[in-house]
Amino acid sequence: MIQVINRALDILEIVAANPEKPTALGEIADTLGLNHGTCANIMKTLVARSYLEQVGTKKGYILGAKSYALTHNDAYRKDLVDAAKSEMEKLTEITNENCLLAILNGEKRIVIHSTHAEQELQVRTSSEKYVYDSASGRMLLAMLTDPDIDRFIEKYGLPNPEIWKEVDTIENLKKQLAQFKKEECALQMLAGRQVIGLAVPIQKGTKTVASLSIYLPEYRYMLTDKTDLVYQLKMTAKRISQRLK
Numbered sequence: 001m002i003q004v005i006n007r008a009l010d011i012l013e014i015v016a017a018n019p020e021k022p023t024a025l026g027e028i029a030d031t032l033g034l035n036h037g038t039c040a041n042i043m044k045t046l047v048a049r050s051y052l053e054q055v056g057t058k059k060g061y062i063l064g065a066k067s068y069a070l071t072h073n074d075a076y077r078k079d080l081v082d083a084a085k086s087e088m089e090k091l092t093e094i095t096n097e098n099c100l101l102a103i104l105n106g107e108k109r110i111v112i113h114s115t116h117a118e119q120e121l122q123v124r125t126s127s128e129k130y131v132y133d134s135a136s137g138r139m140l141l142a143m144l145t146d147p148d149i150d151r152f153i154e155k156y157g158l159p160n161p162e163i164w165k166e167v168d169t170i171e172n173l174k175k176q177l178a179q180f181k182k183e184e185c186a187l188q189m190l191a192g193r194q195v196i197g198l199a200v201p202i203q204k205g206t207k208t209v210a211s212l213s214i215y216l217p218e219y220r221y222m223l224t225d226k227t228d229l230v231y232q233l234k235m236t237a238k239r240i241s242q243r244l245k
Helices: 003-016 025-032 036-048 065-069 078-095 135-142 146-156 170-183 218-223 226-243
Strands: 052-054 061-063 098-105 108-115 128-130 186-190 195-204 207-217
Touching: 003 025, 003 036, 003 052, 003 061, 025 036, 036 052, 078 098, 078 108, 078 207, 078 226, 098 135, 108 135, 135 170, 135 186, 135 195, 135 207, 146 170, 195 218, 195 226, 207 218, 207 226
Parallel strands: none
Antiparallel strands: 052 061, 098 108, 098 207, 108 128, 186 195, 195 207
16 A cells, blocks of 8 residues: 555545644644645645645644545535525526636635526636636735735746736735725636626635626627626625625
8 A cells, every 4th residue: 555645535534524724734734744844845735735624723634625526526515505505596597608706716716606508609618717717716816915916926926927928026916916806807808719808706705705607608798798798797796705604
């Protein structure tokens, strides 16, 4: 048997025993009789692969999205999904476009729930994308505090010009994020793919906890009532936010 794989599985089993309550690194290491540094390195890999999620710097760890996805279990962020499900279905019925609920996890945005339209031509997007490469990720980043945005940029750098050519400097990136925050709406035009992404924030109290987004082909976006589309998106997010209070 490969020892490091055994240890990784042991860690997941300990966290899974109480998935809603964060488990501290020290508690996990002591339970397994592991050196704290060794345990931290294994858990860092599990976090990077989204099998674990760190809740703050000192609060501990819970199961990540990938752990739930393995069994097609929708319990991940259950409060969010429960609050959003019916409202997202209504939004998809009204707009006849795919709708996504996503959260921020490190440098990626992760889809935790989606609804699908009946259009013959539909836009599909990956369940995980880099923050800069999605309207939902950009919206989530824009709603962070200024110090958190600075830390994100320091850790992950600027976007690749092929992904977001308009923000070639930190100053331009911050200006664009400030605009998204002010409007409470982020728009992304995917060059070469003829796809439009629109995203708005979902709040729990004063904190942004998720983004709600619609992705559609550019030709349908150009023909639709854009003001009404954004209005429907924002009203849906508002109702979901109210359910989370």
